[in-house]
Amino acid sequence: MLSYTALKHLHIACVVISLSLFILRFYWSFSSPQQLQKKWVRVLPHSVDTVLLISAISMAWIAGLNPLDHFWLLGKIMGLLAYIVFGYIALKSVGSQRGRILAFIGALFWFALIVHLALNKSL
Numbered sequence: 001m002l003s004y005t006a007l008k009h010l011h012i013a014c015v016v017i018s019l020s021l022f023i024l025r026f027y028w029s030f031s032s033p034q035q036l037q038k039k040w041v042r043v044l045p046h047s048v049d050t051v052l053l054i055s056a057i058s059m060a061w062i063a064g065l066n067p068l069d070h071f072w073l074l075g076k077i078m079g080l081l082a083y084i085v086f087g088y089i090a091l092k093s094v095g096s097q098r099g100r101i102l103a104f105i106g107a108l109f110w111f112a113l114i115v116h117l118a119l120n121k122s123l
């Protein structure tokens with residue numbers, strides 16, 4: 001069983017890898033779209049995001065934090081959903097270039113908000 005501190009380190013490592021892979025995939029979607037078809041590029045981001053979420057839920061469970069009692073935690077969950085939706089639109093090959101760039105900026109905004117909530121535990 002991983003300790004709370006180990007889970008937190010794992011969570012933060014996944015956060016960094018998840019953001020790096022998202023930015024890399026967005027860049028590749030313009031410069032070399034064929035990269036996005038590679039198996040590891042398709043599988044790794046989902047694996048990392050799954051570990052990110054499992055570590056998050058485990059920490060909340062261990063610390064006995066209920067999202068309905070802790071607004072910052074609820075905000076992170078909602079923010080994660082928004083980050084996923086914006087990120088999905090940003091990487092979609094059928095969208096307009098302008099729309100995708102706006103969605104990319106939107107995803108980064110939500111990501112920054114989640115980090116802010118994580119660090120300050122309030123808005």
Ligand code: HEM
Nearest residue numbers: 012015056057059060073076077080083111114115118119
């Ligand atoms: C993209 C999504 C996410 C990002 C960028 C993110 C970012 C972070 C960061 C940077 C920390 C470390 C804070 C510190 O050093 O004090 C952290 C901690 C934490 N996160 Fe996340 N997180 C995300 C998703 C989630 C979700 C969805 C949940 C809730 C289920 C969650 C629950 C937690 C908890 C419980 C901690 C530990 C807080 C503490 O002990 O100080 N995170 N997160």
